[in-house]
Amino acid sequence: MNQVRGLMLAICVIALSACASKQEEQLKQADATIAPVDAPLEVQAEASSNNNDPFEPFNRVMWDFNYEVLDRFLLKPVTKGYVAVTPQVLRTGLLNAANNLEEPANSINNMLQGKFESGFTSVGRFAVNSTIGLLGFFDVASSMGLERKREDFGQVLGVWGVGTGPYLMIPALGPSDFRSLTGTVVDRYYWPGTVLEDPYVIGAAVVSLLEARATLIEQEENLNRSLDQYLFVRDAYFQRLAFEVSDGQIEQKSDEELEEEQDDFSDFEALLNGTE
Template structure:
């Protein structure tokens, strides 16, 4: 589920200290600085180390215990349920991005999994050919050419960038439970499901994160690089899988501009 972390984003901006760029005379160091695109590195590393301590002493032990009392099948069902909860938001995001095929797939998946799949606990939609497609508001903006901006590490949320962090609060208003009347039960459900989602995801990444921390000389830089690669791959997948459908009444020049092009081309 997508939740608002507006206070965290604001804190990141207000508290961030800027890294001092090397002199342009040191060409190699200056180019490396620009390539990293991490001018807020001092603050980012503070937040990273804070999260790392929290993960080491709280989240990871909880995830280890959780993995011992659950099976891979149970964790998969939890993931399916959480993904189904994001369905309405992803439907609107695909529509906003001009991706009608993916929007249709998302709609069918939400209807089928919410009914036959008992609220999304099961994923019968995949069995009938409607595999999950993913997007979010950050990827929607990226599809319109909005640059990612400087790298950000958000406390409690992890790797991000200015583009993705700027739309995190909006994601909160796209969750299905927002439309429900407020109640104590709904509040408990929201907090419980968010906590379960975090623990479930961490349990599924126990081996991956441990290997990175053990083998990498600079885990912070590794996580930064992996985040950017992952986001680029997600956008590339969307662009290659689905294309905008230009209406027939559009002028020929505009319809030509909407034709699919190789990822990364101008």
């Protein structure tokens, strides 16, 4: 019975952690990828034709449940309590240790994309931080110039040419898609997560979850000011995926193209004003 309870707890923690981590990354990049809130209404509400969202009615219900119920009444209050009582030095150390457990997966996923230098960097980080860094509590590797090269298997599939598939807003897990969901499942089977006892796995997931949500608290004003929170998150999500798979090498629009788009939006706004 205790094993069953432990497994259920791990599933819940990992699911909520994925939700918070993805929301954090989305809102961090929102200023660069989504139109500012003071832009014309049509700019903010523009739906990208590349966003495959056939399950939007269901996804919107799940978004409301995740953000208005799970986050508001569980995750956010717990996070605020954790931040209030935990010294920053301890928080940093625990997060370093949690991140260190991901380095073997980072190494494999980098190498599967042909990024062998980054893959060996992740191996070096794991070796240095697990020993000199006292099981990852101290990020000694970064001070040695070995920067973290985080990659997940979903990005590997993207580099291999696998499409994202439909957008999914999963209960507790949050924003996802078929490719990323497959990648998440594969990442769970990497060493050392497969050999660690449940308390360590759960502990690492809890720390990552709370730290991700703590960072998100500083960013959620962007979300709250958006006209449509669901579209805000969805668009940021897809643009983040494209950014990660291409390693930031996304083709930028020329000034002429941006000016032409702005003119189109202005014409559309004038048309709307004329029909009011």
